Amino acid sequence: MPEKSQNAVSMSNLVFRYPSSPSVLHCENWSLPKGERVFLYGDSGSGKSTLLSLLSGITQPSSGTICLGNTCLNDLPSAQLDQYRANNIGVVFQQFNLIPYLSVLQNVQLAAHFAQSSEVSASRLTPMLENLKLSSDLLEKQVSQLSVGQKQRVAIMRALINSPELLLIDEPTSALDANARDGFMQMLMSMEETQQTSMIFVSHDQALRGYFDQQVAIDNICHWSKDTQGDAC
């Protein structure tokens, strides 16, 4: 039995290669202490999104280990991995976060459904709605009727509904103007504070780094190389 890990995320010797491409992503040993928030920056194509896919367990590394808390994703069979993700990881994307043909409430319920938790209660939703400055009649609205800003706020709510251990956020502000962006960041931070969730925030927008305790350039962790045989074995 490993000791109880103090790290929210720890990865070592991570290698990922695309099935149909010679590019290989190598990542250094890296860890994120529990409860910390890290700002991960880098240019597009630098491997940010791939790293997030690996951290969320949606894609599997070719070799190496990723552990979230005491659970190592590469040890889990895929069905359990999906279940683990539902329960423990919240994800907010740049654009596509919500299912457009469902109502706001149904989107949130869907997250709870996959986490096999009970009905989404009003007592859970009301404070979240208040924090995010969303009115409660929004719940019955179809997602496609919401503004971009509203969608991003609903996405945060959806990501936090199962009280995840880890929050993965990918370029959430790129579609927002400067004012909306600051408003969004403040809300995100205050929500985060109350939930005590570890967070990895990916962006190329350096203006946001001030919100975070830790800033890391993706280039310092991961780098691409052309396929050289034998290094993954």
Next chain:
Amino acid sequence: MLRVVAWRSLRSRKKTVILTFLSLLVSMSVLLTVEHLRAQAKDSFNRSISGTDLIVGAPSGELNLLLYAVFRMGNPTNNISYASFEMLGEQKSVAWTIPISLGDSHRGFRVLGTSGDYFTHFKYAQNRTLSFANGEPFSLLFDVVLGAEVAKSLSYELGDEIVISHGLGATSFHNHDNAPFTIKGILEPTGTPVDKTVHVSLAAIEAIHLAPSQLTQIVEQQQFDVLEPSTITAVLVGLDNKFATFALQRQLNNYPNDRLMAVLPGVAMTQLWQLMGNVENILRVIAALVLLSSLFGLATMLLASMNERSTEIAVLRTLGASPLTLFQLIVYEALLVAILAFAASYALVSAALVVLSDWLSQSYGLFLSANIFSSEILILAALIFVAVIVAALAPAIDAYRRALQTQLSG
């Protein structure tokens, strides 16, 4: 929850889904109709005659004799002599005989000349005899007994006077008021051709073929014996002893004094079914092909939606949906459309049968029940849903593979 997602997903693609639904609705309705017609037509034909051991008529085809003697379809090619009918009645093995004389009509319904024995010995379905809803068998020359369908569609009641014309059209040049018939009885519905038959005595058939002046003379002088027919169309024969059937059949087929043909109703009915069987199978194959093509349409609709749904698949994956869940979602969507289409086609076919049943029985002699539920329909429904799941496999596998290859590309 997954069902809610499937339902909302379909609603978000209303146009293509409704078109697919309509194509399934049409093809399933065709399939249900063919299956129902098949089962009901067989039932309807088989119940038309029962307890009759031999049908005797002039030589033609076995099927031909069956068709005009029992189903009032087509026209007799030739008649047999009345003496032959009397000869039949005298045979030792014969229990009863029913003479049949065809060739006239009343407003589109066939007129059948017969004797009182018709109402005691004629049997249909499982050995059921005819019963009267109103009135009684004919006793006077100008009495008439109507089948249920005739009375219903022409709104006739007991005691009404009607005119019977020579020939088979709905209108005839020979219509005249000299021979007005009085309705003496109306039969209970049987679901057989009896329902659309106008029954009169053999003597009445002779009477309507006389010139008006002759008829007036006969009626005034009460010389009814003149009206004894010289020929009739066919005879239904019931035997005391079934074992005598073949002997009598052979004897009649070789009868020297008249040209006779005797057929066993069961054998002729089987011939009819062999004939119908081919048509039936062709209809079933066509219906199955129509369904197949609309299932291809369903698969195409789902596959075509896959590209626009790759982001949706990514969202579901991040929420913790497994690739198998996405596979299920697509199968659910296919089944939802299919179940709705099946329910709608079931309702449509039932409603159509209720509306069209009068017309079908009058025009085609098909007595169809509006209740299409049967164990065969259940099996058919099960087969349809299996086929739908098979059709959904291609798009469902596509969704599964997309789910596996999902990337969080920002």
